[in-house]
Amino acid sequence: MNLFNKLQRIDPRIIYALMFVALSFPLLSPLGIPLSVSSMTRAMYERIEALDPATDVVLLSFGYSPAAAADIHPQAVAVVDHLTKRGIRWVGVSFWAEGPMMIEQITSVLEARGGRYGTDFANLGFKAGAENAIAAFANNPLVITTDFVGNRTAELPIMQGITHIRDFGYVIEFASGDPGIPAWIRQVVDPMGVRMSAGAVTVSVPQFVPFVQSGQLDGLLAGLRGAAEYELLLQAPGRALAMMDAQSMGHLLIIAFILIGNAAYLVTKFTKKD
């Protein structure tokens, strides 16, 4: 088998090993590759900047599990960081079973820093029923009678005066699947005229771009890069920015292998023709 045939059939273990090196090296020794901010991220940032800390309570919906957390949890952390810096109160809810634990990872850190659970933020937990549950919650958020830690939702200071989803100042959904962004647009954005932004896993971003273009979503964070861009706007570099170099190297390696494979394929193809 000549060299070009071998290059078309590289052992996958070599690819895995090189991918491991390409991803881990920048994490240990950051390269500092500059990053630009997309208009979709900036739109979401500016929407939050326009909120009034005195009156607005933001609803954050955590529609992901630990499997997608590496791609999307940094978005939630960055957005909560923004809300906290601006003194804007927020309420977390989830229609995914593992969602409340993802919220709890954030609230426990805020509480350790002096944040007041129930006043500055709250975790309403999980409501079963997928899209129906979203609709039920939107019509009456107090349909979740107890929060994640057992408090009566109606007695939480942060929930005073909130009887409909329109009473929230803004809605942000972090979604990795179903129920996700389309469900929120069908049940909340379009019928109720609620403004919303979203964060999505990278692979899902292309299917949600139409909602940004139509105005149904104000902004959209695109996976880990979206989180990194948001950290850049906040001028608070974090995990997402640190992982961008690794993503760059990973992409570069995949493209290199694709080019090698295709070069070998074309040479073999034209050699056979001759």
Add this chain to the structure above:
Amino acid sequence: MRREIPILITLIVGLVFLLGPITSGNIPLLDMQFRDLVSRHLSPWTTIIAAFALGLASVNLLRIHGNVISRQRSGWIYSVVLVVAMLFFGITRTMVELSPANRELAAFYNNFFNFLYNPLSGAMFALLAFYIASAAYRAFRLRSLEASVLLVAAVIVMLGAAPIGALIWDYFPALQTWLLRVPNLAGQRAIIIGAALGGFATSLRILLGLERGHLGGE
């Protein structure tokens, strides 16, 4: 009547849900609007049914894997791990929910979730990166015009999405944005509209009893 009654229930409940967002008058005899009937009386049932479905799934898993364990079929050790993990997380979390004031128990559960389940789930998802690298290398070949277009688009999107793309060529990010906002948007819109029309047609068939797959049976 065994099939007619469920079909009738489907039609009536489906109509109530359909009429909720598009009507405003009161239902005669009930003195409430359709939307209130849905939100106050029907919606809670969907939550209850969904919760029972989760419970049913758990019971089914226990039954299937219990069978594998009792007959010691191939891979029964993994069934033991699954059952033990499911019971551990299920029972612990139930105890936390029943005693919300017990912070130590909540911390105990949180540690197992954050330091065991979380990293394991993330690791499974992370494996995709390696499989995608290998699959992309083998699949993205210039075999035809369509494959070539796919390859070029994939390379542009990957380089446009990663920060290094802008370092290689200034226009990669702009090309990626154009690809997402023009051809991708057109294609996605077509898919969304097509799926919505298909969903509407299927829903209509279910409401009218023409589609009976959800009823199960013979």
